[in-house]
Amino acid sequence: MSEPLPPPADAPARPLLPDRLVSGYEAFLGGRYAREYDRFQHLARAGQNPRIMLIGCCDSRVSPEVIFDAGPGEIFVVRNVANLVPPYAPNDGLHGTSAALEYAVLGLRVEHIVLLGHASCGGVRAYAESDLDPYQRPLSSGDFIGKWMSLIAAAAAKVGPASEPLADYVERLALASIVQGLANLRSFPAVATLEQRGKLSLHGAYFSIAEGRLLALDEASGRFLPVSAKAHATAFAEPRF
Structure with missing residues (x-):
């Protein structure tokens, strides 16, 4: 299988993620993740159940x-x-x-x-x-x-x-x-x-x-x-x- 071709050198830079996801992630960090920080830490340590x-x-x-x-x-x-x-x-x-x-x-x-x-x-x-x-x-x-x-x-x-x-x-x-x-x-x-x-x-x-x-x-x-x-x-x- 051939390697994928890189984008043209003069291609405009693309965002890493859609803007909507970036703004949503930022809202998550300042909202739910901050409120439920201990829960996320527990899930990271103990795994899902x-x-x-x-x-x-x-x-x-x-x-x-x-x-x-x-x-x-x-x-x-x-x-x-x-x-x-x-x-x-x-x-x-x-x-x-x-x-x-x-x-x-x-x-x-x-x-x-x-x-x-x-x-x-x-x-x-x-x-x-x-x-x-x-x-x-x-x-x-x-x-x-x-x-x-x-x-x-x-x-x-x-x-x-x-x-x-x-x-x-x-x-x-x-x-x-x-x-x-x-x-x-x-x-x-x-x-x-x-x-x-x-x-x-x-x-x-x-x-x-x-x-x-x-x-x-x-x-x-x-x-x-x-x-x-x-x-x-x-x-x-x-x-x-």
């Missing part, structure tokens, strides 16, 4: 640490496109999500795994559009994104053909994908064994960006139920903020 692993979407609008008001070291977060979980497949492929899952379960010994989906997911919508519209450019199985999004196929097969407007179907498919993701989690032998022994609990959740509403899956009924409905109603009461 989160009890919860959360698998979420890359979508920049859905930050688990923000939604759950989590501090450093509290949640082991893995994010990918459309918060998908592949089934157990011990082969020579490069399995980022599976590797993180293995580390969280066997290395960190987390006690909970939360699979967090969200409303208006672009990845789920792209899959639905390519699947439903014969004139839509299909997601190519040769592309990284197309191959990754094929993980939704199992959930789509269970949901069946769309019988409602596309937006409503996308939300239904997103919820079904969470259910399928939990099934895929249980295909990992270590996850299944630890859950059966009561050492590990699996959870499905769904966040509405516009409404700030959080739903959680009740696997006994198969329904997604509101979490902290009273606190949500209070937050949105008039005057709201």
Whole structure:
């Protein structure tokens, strides 16, 4: 493999980082880092010991640490496109999500795994559009994104053909994908064994960006139920903020 070419000698100097990140880092130093200095020192010495692993979407609008008001070291977060979980497949492929899952379960010994989906997911919508519209450019199985999004196929097969407007179907498919993701989690032998022994609990959740509403899956009924409905109603009461 050839060495990368250096930039031209007369190329304008580029900042080391985007300005927004630099200003945010400076605010962090003068704010949270200063306030929680002892906590960061403890984490540096003792390492991380989160009890919860959360698998979420890359979508920049859905930050688990923000939604759950989590501090450093509290949640082991893995994010990918459309918060998908592949089934157990011990082969020579490069399995980022599976590797993180293995580390969280066997290395960190987390006690909970939360699979967090969200409303208006672009990845789920792209899959639905390519699947439903014969004139839509299909997601190519040769592309990284197309191959990754094929993980939704199992959930789509269970949901069946769309019988409602596309937006409503996308939300239904997103919820079904969470259910399928939990099934895929249980295909990992270590996850299944630890859950059966009561050492590990699996959870499905769904966040509405516009409404700030959080739903959680009740696997006994198969329904997604509101979490902290009273606190949500209070937050949105008039005057709201």
